[in-house]
Structure formats: C-alpha cells, structure tokens
Amino acid sequence: MKNEIHRHLDGEIPFDALPHEDRVVVDEWDRMVASFRQSAPEGGMPPWIEQGVMAEIATLPERGVLGRMLHWFVNPAPVRISPLAAGLVAASIVVAVLLPGTGVTPPDPGPVAGGAAVEVVYVQFLLEAPSASSVAVAGDFTDWEPSFTLDDLDGDGVWSGRIPVRPGVHGYMFVIDETEWMTDPNAGRYQDDGFGNRNAVLAVGTSG
Amino acid sequence: MMSTVERTDAQVVRDVLSGDRDAYRLLVRRYGDVLHGHALRMTGNADEAADLVQRAFVKGFKKLGSCREPDRVGAWLFRILANFCKDHARSPRRGDISMTKVAGALRSRSDPSVDAEGAEIRTRVWGALDALTPEQKEAFVLKHVEGRTYEEIAAVMDLSVASLKMRVHRAREALKGLLEEYA
Numbered sequence: 001m002k003n004e005i006h007r008h009l010d011g012e013i014p015f016d017a018l019p020h021e022d023r024v025v026v027d028e029w030d031r032m033v034a035s036f037r038q039s040a041p042e043g044g045m046p047p048w049i050e051q052g053v054m055a056e057i058a059t060l061p062e063r064g065v066l067g068r069m070l071h072w073f074v075n076p077a078p079v080r081i082s083p084l085a086a087g088l089v090a091a092s093i094v095v096a097v098l099l100p101g102t103g104v105t106p107p108d109p110g111p112v113a114g115g116a117a118v119e120v121v122y123v124q125f126l127l128e129a130p131s132a133s134s135v136a137v138a139g140d141f142t143d144w145e146p147s148f149t150l151d152d153l154d155g156d157g158v159w160s161g162r163i164p165v166r167p168g169v170h171g172y173m174f175v176i177d178e179t180e181w182m183t184d185p186n187a188g189r190y191q192d193d194g195f196g197n198r199n200a201v202l203a204v205g206t207s208g
Numbered sequence: 209m210m211s212t213v214e215r216t217d218a219q220v221v222r223d224v225l226s227g228d229r230d231a232y233r234l235l236v237r238r239y240g241d242v243l244h245g246h247a248l249r250m251t252g253n254a255d256e257a258a259d260l261v262q263r264a265f266v267k268g269f270k271k272l273g274s275c276r277e278p279d280r281v282g283a284w285l286f287r288i289l290a291n292f293c294k295d296h297a298r299s300p301r302r303g304d305i306s307m308t309k310v311a312g313a314l315r316s317r318s319d320p321s322v323d324a325e326g327a328e329i330r331t332r333v334w335g336a337l338d339a340l341t342p343e344q345k346e347a348f349v350l351k352h353v354e355g356r357t358y359e360e361i362a363a364v365m366d367l368s369v370a371s372l373k374m375r376v377h378r379a380r381e382a383l384k385g386l387l388e389e390y391a
Binding site: 006033130156185 | 227229232241243244248254258262265276291333334367377381
C-alpha cells in the first residue's frame, strides 16, 4: 500500500489529490472498512456485569489507614505544588531514589581504571501494568536488551525493581511480556528515538 | 446537596478512595458500554467480553489509588481493559474462538434477505483481523472500526501519535496481505 494511500486514510491528503489507480485502492479499502463496521459486534453492557462487579468488590477487605498510607508510598498520588516546591520535591526524589550500589555486581562493569570499580547507582523503576505477565527494563545501559526484569511479588499489578546504572543521561523503555515496548508514562523527560517512538530519559548523578 | 449524577469523575474517585464503595457503581455505568463494546470487538465472544470487562472494573477498583489523573479515570479503566483484551488474544486457551465465528453468528442473526456474498466477505475480513497481532488488531479496531482519532487513541493507549500511525499502517498492510491471500 502506497504511502500516499496511508496518508489519505489518515486524513492528511484529500481523495481528489490521489491518482486514479490509488483511488481504486482507496475505494476497495473503504468498502472493506464499511463491511467491518456494519458487522462489528455491538451492544451495551449487560446489567448483570455491574451487579457482578459490585458484588465482587463488596467481598474485598476494607483498606485501613495503614493500608492507604502504605499504598501511597508505593503509588504516590500527584499533588499540586508550586514550581519552586516542585523543584525541591524533584531534588528530594532524586536523592531518595539514587542510592550507592552495594554488594551487587553491575551489569557491565566496563574498563577498570587504576583498580577502582566503575561506580554505579541503583535506580528504582516502577510501572503499573495490571495485566502484564512480565516487565523488563531495556536502555542504553543494557545495550537495549531487556535484561533486567521487575518484580510484582504481591500481585497488585505494580512492578518494581532496583537496577544498577552508571552516572549519565540514559534512554530506556519497558518491555511488557517480552514483546511490547512501552515508554515509561511517568518519566519526567523524553527523547525521540529517531524511529517515531519516544524513549524515557533518566539522568543519573554520581553518589559521591 | 449535589446529586450523584452530577459528580465528576475526579469526585467519584475521591469518594471511592474515601470509603464510599457504592460510588464506584457510577464509574461502571459511565464507562461500561464503551469498555464492553471494545471487549466484544476484540474478543468476538460475548461471554469472554463480559468476563474481561468485569475483571477490568474489579482491577480498576483495587488499583484506583494509583490512577494519577482521576478526571481521566475512564481512559485509565479503558487502558486496563485493553491490556486484558490483548492478553486474551495472546492466551493459548483461547482455542478456536475467533472472529470468523462471530461473523458467522452475525450472518445467521442478520436479515435473511442479506446476500450470501456480503456475509462471506464479512466472515473473511473478520477472520483476517483475527490473524493480526493483538497490538495491530487493537490499533485497527480503535481507528477504523470504532472510528476514533489518532489523538484520542494515543491519549488512551499512552502512545505517541507517530508510533500509533506506524502500528495502524502495519495493520493495514498485514490485513491487505491476508485478504489478498484469501481472495
């Protein structure tokens, strides 16, 4: 299918601007799409689903104050703060998240200068993916191999893990179920990867 | 006193998180039809669609505290449901349930005067759609069957418009190839 046809189907080029042979293809495509739409399953949600949902959540345990606090720490909710306060909060988060590595071998220690190991800091990665079976992190610090997997030990759909990363600015993505690459929705910065996707950007400072 | 129907999504989310579980019913009613329609189109099976929608709403309730934009909780619930649908499509237990069967069922339910050729075309195109990857199928259904804009889909699926367009383009190419094979 020609790029011009895709652009027309995307609403970027009017039908009249297409040559005759492309219009024929578009007409065929429109007929097929119309066939999809006419035969697509329709129907509102049956009322018993609402009853089922409400009955099921009624059986769930109450979330107490302690539980809500714990939940907030694991999944902090956004709060409205001034730009100055936002800067201070961001600085606090960086300090809290970037901890010096201890006792864990970095993924790729690289060259060792003067007998001193290359410094890494441990970065906490967090992703909410309720239906994922596995979540891994791939970035330039792993040669874009999804070699670090996150854990969801309590099965609540929040995947997390601490990964050793060298100081510097890095791009990364999450890999869901070993196949689906996903941009971190909660990253503070993003960069275009040159192929139409966005990588999340992570800035890691030295711990010293 | 504000009636329940006037409550915004963000207010409902806050009420639910404060312990008013019954308020969650409002979200189920507001977004049930949209979620159910998408699940039906992705699975082609009414029972499985209902199961996925119920699971998505229950998961949404459990995880409501992590919804970072309560005023867009509908899109957040849709994303949970969409992930369940893709998992369902990847699931080996899915067996022989396919859109081909849906199309067949639709044909038998439809007006008897409908021509057999049209029904055959529908069977063929839904069968081809079922052969796409779950991501391609989702992109195609959202764009061409549900008629959403790229911007709407990108916002709901948390993808860039450029990535989404690429996915839709690949879905079109794959679908065209499959339909040519079947022709």
